[in-house]
Amino acid sequence: QVQLVESGGGVVQPGRSLRLSCAASGFTFNTYAMYWVRQAPGKGLEWVAAISFDENTEYADSVKGRFTISRDNSKKTLYLQMNSLRSDDTAVYYCTRDYRGKYFFYWGQGTHVTVSA
Amino acid sequence: QSALTQPASVSGSPGQSITISCTGTSSDIGAHNYVSWYQQQPGKAPKIILYDVSNRPSGISNHFSGSKSGNTASLTISGLQPEDEADYYCNSYSTGNHFVFGTGTKVTVL
Numbered sequence: 001q002v003q004l005v006e007s008g009g010g011v012v013q014p015g016r017s018l019r020l021s022c023a024a025s026g027f028t029f030n031t032y033a034m035y036w037v038r039q040a041p042g043k044g045l046e047w048v049a050a051i052s053f054d055e056n057t058e059y060a061d062s063v064k065g066r067f068t069i070s071r072d073n074s075k076k077t078l079y080l081q082m083n084s085l086r087s088d089d090t091a092v093y094y095c096t097r098d099y100r101g102k103y104f105f106y107w108g109q110g111t112h113v114t115v116s117a
Numbered sequence: 118q119s120a121l122t123q124p125a126s127v128s129g130s131p132g133q134s135i136t137i138s139c140t141g142t143s144s145d146i147g148a149h150n151y152v153s154w155y156q157q158q159p160g161k162a163p164k165i166i167l168y169d170v171s172n173r174p175s176g177i178s179n180h181f182s183g184s185k186s187g188n189t190a191s192l193t194i195s196g197l198q199p200e201d202e203a204d205y206y207c208n209s210y211s212t213g214n215h216f217v218f219g220t221g222t223k224v225t226v227l
Contacts, residue, residue, distance in 0.1 A: 047216040058214045102151040102210045107162040
């Protein structure tokens with residue numbers, strides 16, 4: 001069965017960096033696009049970034065230039081490098097697997113990121 | 118890209134039907150049929166319940182149904198059950214290979 005396990009969250013000061021990881025199993029990782037979606041405390045879902053199976057990337061305007069999505073197909077792992085973190089980046093970050101390039105079909109349990117001085 | 122517009126809350130009694138609307142623009146919902154809906158139970162990760170406007174993934178109850186007209190998509194829950202109490206989010210594929218979520222709707226079973 002598809003499993004997505006995020007890690008790397010924590011408390012970080014504004015302006016610092018953090019890297020999230022998502023370990024995937026139960027499917028052929030290198031044939032699927034992957035995404036990061038976040039949810040600020042008490043708020044709705046927000047798409048953050050996407051990476052295709054062949055490593056084309058897209059970003060939400062709110063994180064473009066600060067966040068970098070990447071993948072290591074040999075390790076079946078998705079990453080999100082977050083730089084210049086701000087308080088409004090505080091959220092639960094979910095790793096999700098694609099279906100047909102248009103849908104978030106499977107979700108991890110999420111990892112918490114808190115940006116605070 | 119602005120979030121799609123959903124009502125903040127919808128409620129109904131067990132057995133009733135409720136409908137949640139999701140309004141976007143001609144650049145997202147109105148441009149294609151790549152609309153999906155997600156259910157999020159308290160403290161849990163979201164789960165996809167509809168894709169391609171009205172298709173249900175395997176294992177999803179047929180009391181969830183979807184439709185679309187112009188720039189507005191809708192989720193209908195027929196025969197409301199206590200376990201349907203959750204937050205619901207719509208999503209649309211958008212221009213530039215981006216995605217936009219709805220503002221979310223809290224469903225309360227009275």
